[in-house]
Structures are given as C-alpha cells and as structure tokens.
Amino acid sequence: MSRRVAIIGTGHSKFGNRGDVNIAELAYESIRQALDEAGIEPREIDFAYVSNVGGWSSEPLPAVVALEYAGLTGIGTMRVEAACSSGSAAIKAAYDTIKSGEADIVLVLGVEKMNESPTPTVVEFIGRAGNYFWEFQNFGLTFPGYYALYATAYMARYGATEEDLCKVAVKNHYYASFNPKAQFPRKITLEQCMQSRYIAWPLKLFDCSPITDGSAAVILASEEVAKKVTDSPVWIAAIGTASGTSNLSRRSDFTHLEAARIAARMAYKKAGIDPENPVKQIDVAEVHDCFTIAEIMAYEDLGFAKPGEGYKLVREEQTYIGGVIPVNLSGGLKAKGHPLGATGVSMAVELAHQLLGKVERERQAPIKHGVALAHNIGGTGHYAYVTIYTLEKPREA
C-alpha cells in the first residue's frame, strides 16, 4: 500500500527587502503560521527539510539555526539546494520521506535572505548557477544575459515581440496588487514596462524578477495524520523531476527547456493528466517567471500551448482568470518576488490556498477540477520540478 501525502499547514512571510529581521526570524514567520494552521506542536514534527541557496547571507548553513529559533531542536534535518527550484526539491524530498514511512509529519521550510549582499554580488553568484568554468568565467554571463539568449531566439523564430514579454509583467503585477505578501503589490502599465531601461536586450527592468528576502513553509503529513488534524488537506498527487545540461552550448535549441518538458510529462503520467490537453484538467498554475520569457516558454513546455504559440496566450490574455488557464495569480516571481530557496515552497502555499478558495477575491481562480500545478526551474532549465496538487486524494500508486 502506498502512503499518500498531504499539506496540512502553510505559512508565508511578507516578501521584499527584509532588513528588519535576521534569517531565523524570517523563517519563523512562516513556521509559526504553518504550525498554527496545522494545529500541531513543534514536538510532533519528525523531520525538517530546509530549502536555501545561500551564498549572500552571513549564515551559510541556516537549517539548524532556523530550527533552534523555532523550538525544533532535536529533530533530524538537512538543507536542500537545486538553485531556484530548491523549494520544490525540498518538497520532493519530504514527500518521499513520508511516503517511505520514515516520518509522519515533515516541515518544509524555504528561506532566503539575498539583500545582505550588494546586488552586483548577488547577480554574480546567481550567474554561477549556470556553468561556471565555461560560460561564467569565459563569457561573464549572468542570468539576465542567459534569459536574453532565450528571448532573442524565441522572438526570432516565432515572431513574439517585446510587448508580448511586457504583457506577462503587466498581468503578474496586476495580480500581485491584490497579494499583500508580494514584494511589489502594485499594477504597472504596458508603457511603463516598455519604457523601462534595458538590462540585457530585449529584457528590460520590468521583465526581470527582483532580489528578494522571504520565507515560506508547508507542513506535510501522511494520510493517517492528515485525516486527524484537518478536514481540508491538499494532496500532492505527483512530482516530476529532471535536469538539463549545465553547458548551454549543449542544448538542442533556445526556445524551450528540455528538463521542464521531461518533468511535466513525468508528473502528468503519475497524476493521470492528459499531456496533450492538460488545461482541461488543471484549474490554476504557478510557473517560474524569473524573466517574462520564461513564463511564455513554460506555457509551451507544460503543454498549455503548442510550441511557438505560448506568446499568443499572453497576447490574448488567456492566462488571466477567465482565460484558458490562469497563471501566476500570486504575482509570480516577477512581482511577488523571488527569494530563491523560498520560491518553490511559496508556490505550494499559494496553490493550496487557491484550491481551498482562500486567496483574495480578485485573484481567486475558479476551482472546477481541484487540480493545481507548480512549475519550478533551477538555473536555465538545469533543474526542473513539476508538482501537481489536488483536493481529491490521489489514486493509489
């Protein structure tokens, strides 16, 4: 018999420049909410996975520091890193630990404090998440440059425009304006985006996700525990994972991320979702819009649109509520913010709230099927995690 795994508690800090707290305090904001929501005590937790990329914080190994501050000393723990998909990686590890029977209740904490370092240092460090020896050292590529390569290739092949990219930012800022946890809870106009300065052509300031401090937490539990503590569990139905080449010169093209396609197919297969028409079964998605072009590629890699047609979903506003599939109603990495290690966990919190009808009215997706999808990328498709959350208990594996 397979053991099913549910989210029984969620927590989420305000994202932004959080110089007001240290990393343990920032983590605790989410841990406390998650414990309260689950209605459990710290001593009931069996294990904790801590998602954190680090490199900019003076506390480089924060797992034990954060757990001690939250009264969780004693339980086993480890830090997990898969670049910007670290949060989803930690959820996968916790899911496996519960499903294996090694634990019944596991905390997944995502936390990142990026503003302790000056921005150029942060951007340089993130640049090493690609391939250091070849690309970073030889060509000085950092992430706006990497995603600009994808944007130019995509635009050249399919005819998408800079306006199409900016429309992703406009949508995500629109929904962020209703999300009080977002770093930038305010609308922007297409003109504002188009007139913002270039960071790496064709990507402008408003095409880029920001440097963010933040935390998010979920408490996962076995079916047996979930039944006891909540009448509204959100189930993890399936997780798909894959990696890409570290070296971009070994990629077959620059208009999609192969790892995301593999991870999506794996998740769809496990969850019983038709890969040819997933939008018929999925109510809402959070995708990895570290840059606006990444959201458009995500539509295609996930099968929401055919290859080369993702930008049309944006142009026709089909990823707003009421469209083919609403995407990034949290504001996305773009406007909610992108504290690397917290991002995947933040997606889980958002989708649990969406499925349970608990988000602000203006950004609540209609829930018909009870199925939500998180798409979380590390590097430029170096890591990909696709996670399916459901209201219905998943089928027996």
Next chain:
Amino acid sequence: MSRRVAIIGTGHSKFGNRGDVNIAELAYESIRQALDEAGIEPREIDFAYVSNVGGWSSEPLPAVVALEYAGLTGIGTMRVEAACSSGSAAIKAAYDTIKSGEADIVLVLGVEKMNESPTPTVVEFIGRAGNYFWEFQNFGLTFPGYYALYATAYMARYGATEEDLCKVAVKNHYYASFNPKAQFPRKITLEQCMQSRYIAWPLKLFDCSPITDGSAAVILASEEVAKKVTDSPVWIAAIGTASGTSNLSRRSDFTHLEAARIAARMAYKKAGIDPENPVKQIDVAEVHDCFTIAEIMAYEDLGFAKPGEGYKLVREEQTYIGGVIPVNLSGGLKAKGHPLGATGVSMAVELAHQLLGKVERERQAPIKHGVALAHNIGGTGHYAYVTIYTLEKPREA
C-alpha cells in the same frame, strides 16, 4: 509492504590535494567505479542526490555540472547539505526515495574540493557551520576552538590526557597506512603527535583532520533491482537522525553530543540493536573523528563505552582489530581525510567493503554478525546521522 534498500555499487577517489582535476572530474572518478561495480548504465539511474557543502569552490552549485560530465543529464537531482554530515544526509534522502517507490535506482555522490580556497578562508567558512551571529561573529570561534572546548571539558571531568587523544590519531594513521585512497597513508608515533604544535589547546596539529579534496559514490537500489544485478548487496538496515542547538551556550554539557545519542538510539531501535550493549552486535564502525576528542565522545554517544570511559577504550587499544570493536579502519577523517560532502558517502563505501571482506588484509575487520555502523556529525553535533549497514536483508518495517 516496505521496500528494502541496498548498496549495489561503490566508488571512491583518492583523497588529498586534488589540484589535478576539476570538481566534475573528481566526481566522475567515483561515479565511474560505482557504475562499473553495479554493472549498470547511466540511463538506468532514476535520480541523483549530490552531497556538497561548497563555499570554497568556484563551482558553488555542482550537481548538474557533475552529472553532465558523467553522462547523466536528464535525471532529476538536488544538492544536499548538512555540514560535515552531508554525505549521510544524502544517503538518507536516497534511501527514502527508493523506499517510497518514487525511484528504483538512485546515485548518491559526495564531492568536495576544498583546496581551491586558501586554508584560512576554508577554516573561516567552516567556522560558520556553528552559529554565525552569536559565536562566530562575536567570539571568532572556528572548529579547532569548538572541539578544544569539548576536549578541555572532557579531560577536566574524566581525567583523560593529551596522550589519550594522540592515541586516537596513532590508531587512525596506522590503518590509513594500509589504505591507498587515504590522504595520509602513513603511520605516526605517539611522540610525533605529542610534539606537534598546538592549534587550539589541548588539540595539536595531529589531533585535527585535514583540508581534503575527494569524492565517493554509492548506487542504491530497491530489493527487486538489487537481486537482479548483484549477489552481494549490502543493505541499509536503519538510519537515525537528529539535530542539536546551533548555539553552544544552550548545550547541557560539553562532554557529549546530544544529537548523536538521539540518532544512535533511533537507529538501534529501528535495526533491533540493543542500545545497552551494541558492540555485541556490530562488527565494525566508522565514526566522525574530525578531531581526536570527537572519536572518544562518539564511543560514548554510541554506547560502545559508558559516559566518561571512552578514553579507556583508546588507552587499552580496544578499538583496534581484535579489540571490543574496531573503529575507523579506513584511517578515519583524521588520516583518510575529510572532504566534507564526501565523508558520509566514503563511510558507506568503506563499510560496504568491510562487510564484504574486500579491504586490504591488514585493516579488514572480522565479520561475525554482518553489521556495520556509520556515525557522521555536522558542526559540533548540530546534525547527527547514524546509519546501520548489514549483510542480511533487514526485517520488514
């Protein structure tokens, strides 16, 4: 039905100052051996956990880089960190993934390249594995200082001497002299150790483990796969995990590591080992001798000796082959070397070889019960992992 998990392949690089290879090449030395030993192809691997602390290497996020070099692009992966116990944490994660049914064959790679940074930088970074904000920043404590606190407290309370500490180093160098993979494969005398310079009183140069580059790999598999590919699987019978306070001032005393005791009790309970007399059931152990005092505390935390009597095992040479329980026949962290992320995986490789009677004759433990134990500490008991390996298939959980 619970799924049992076995080691089906092992690999281990030469430990030392490995300026001759980059981090992917260093990793590949172990991955290639493990694949060859298991007799499987890269495409048969479902997932990879990469243990690496980093912070001193120019490639800070090495998982995808190492996998690409080894021809493993495509599979899901994440990096795992639990300070110096990262390798055992990665084994725990992989064990859970297979036991859960999410994968059948998982690679665990531990790799660390510490000599890319100058030694003071490495020592400073490791110092942050304690508690940065309070201890490191305010008092400048680094790891020799931390363990010197334990050594002085232990010596004051129980009457152990500097000679007792040095006898740990003499034993471990003795066995390292027969291990061609060790960083220091040579014997030392008690006088050499006693005359070496103080690093942090009472710890001298020869009481300290070195700065090491190295890699180790194990391939884990489900029982079904293990049966097909090998007639000599080594099983993971149980894993115990725990954490301690990050802040040393919150520890109850400085003569033991509470996390290690908790982890040991958990592992013994799961494996059916009597915690009052574990040496009756365990043939051989690798323990975390980052400093000589740590090996003596390990004897007590694991129940090999009563509290306050661990040093007598050393004084009476009871942890040599032929004694009560042979410990660190690989040479230990002290003389085999301590490439942080690789250490826990290296322990698994060593113990698999011990159980199968495959190590050099002079350092082969007699195997009566088919049971081996790995004790792997992160920080100064911030993390503890105790893993039990067996020749017999573990009981159904």
